[in-house]
Amino acid sequence: MAIVDNPKSPLIAKLEGVHLWHFEGAPCAQRVRFALVERGLRRGREVPWYSDKPVDCVGEPGRWVSRHVSLIKKDHITPEYAAIQPNMVVPALVHDGVLHIESMDIVKYVDDHWPGEKLIPADPERLNLNDDLVTQAKALHRSVRFVSFRWGLRSLGKLNAKEEAQLKQLEQQDSPEKMAEFYSGFDSGTIPQAVYLDHLRRLEAGYARIDGLLDGDGRRFLTGATLTPADIIWSLSVLRISECGYPFAEHYPALADWYGRISQRPGFREGVMARNRFLSGAFKAKAAVENLFGKGLRQASQLPVSA
Numbered sequence: 001m002a003i004v005d006n007p008k009s010p011l012i013a014k015l016e017g018v019h020l021w022h023f024e025g026a027p028c029a030q031r032v033r034f035a036l037v038e039r040g041l042r043r044g045r046e047v048p049w050y051s052d053k054p055v056d057c058v059g060e061p062g063r064w065v066s067r068h069v070s071l072i073k074k075d076h077i078t079p080e081y082a083a084i085q086p087n088m089v090v091p092a093l094v095h096d097g098v099l100h101i102e103s104m105d106i107v108k109y110v111d112d113h114w115p116g117e118k119l120i121p122a123d124p125e126r127l128n129l130n131d132d133l134v135t136q137a138k139a140l141h142r143s144v145r146f147v148s149f150r151w152g153l154r155s156l157g158k159l160n161a162k163e164e165a166q167l168k169q170l171e172q173q174d175s176p177e178k179m180a181e182f183y184s185g186f187d188s189g190t191i192p193q194a195v196y197l198d199h200l201r202r203l204e205a206g207y208a209r210i211d212g213l214l215d216g217d218g219r220r221f222l223t224g225a226t227l228t229p230a231d232i233i234w235s236l237s238v239l240r241i242s243e244c245g246y247p248f249a250e251h252y253p254a255l256a257d258w259y260g261r262i263s264q265r266p267g268f269r270e271g272v273m274a275r276n277r278f279l280s281g282a283f284k285a286k287a288a289v290e291n292l293f294g295k296g297l298r299q300a301s302q303l304p305v306s307a
């Protein structure tokens, strides 16, 4: 379980209740918001992400305090945020002064510690499949990053020279996120197209597995009749890549039907999309125009990796 012992920021120890550092459009943060709502925890007050005012440090029962970190303004590439989240990414969650990082560990923590119906299945066969699918989706997160920066964010995702220098200085040597390495290649435009296409192909192999699972026995969710963490992590990968213009319904019809069911869930509607509709819609509209002009992810999905 990813608990951070002795966090650098003095803010952490002051916090009571549940506080979530997140960004509306970030899949990793969306995973946690989805799970929180499904497990009966609603969004509560919005406070500045750095606030240590006594009134902002106390949560309300049954609700989480929202501490929104703008990845657009690069709030996360600051010494103050690095002192809260040592890997400088969202999400981070504090529950009664204890800091948790790693989105899927947070989902498990919430599922284990709140009363009510669990997301993690008890049946051993379903549990094994859930764990395997979660592991696969986590391993593919780097591919989501490459594909969504290349065909979604494009130049909007670039850091300026000052931000890049700040990131290099602040990122810990052993950070699993390797953000400085990624941004140095992305910002300078030196990552070959074949690398991006290879990441796209890896994702497609994952989506083909999901499509195959759902195509067989009419199951509603990935491991059976109920929603699990595997559904959460995979559906948010689909959301992000569909915002980049990927034609899921054409390539993976069973997956697209399942995604339609997921998008009706309270966790998705309220936790993921309630305040994300505009940003998500804007990305989809931009991607549709790029597809129309032959420069989008739809076209990339038809290219050989050597292109």
Ligand SMILES: N[C@@H](CCC(=O)N[C@@H](CS)C(=O)NCC(=O)O)C(=O)O
Residues within 6 Å of the ligand: 026, 027, 028, 029, 071, 076, 088, 089, 090, 091, 101, 102, 103, 104, 177, 179
């Ligand atoms: N392993 C981490 C990954 C977190 C992560 O990659 N977060 C992304 C958003 S999905 C982020 O904060 N990225 C910052 C950036 O790209 O500059 C987790 O699952 O919590």
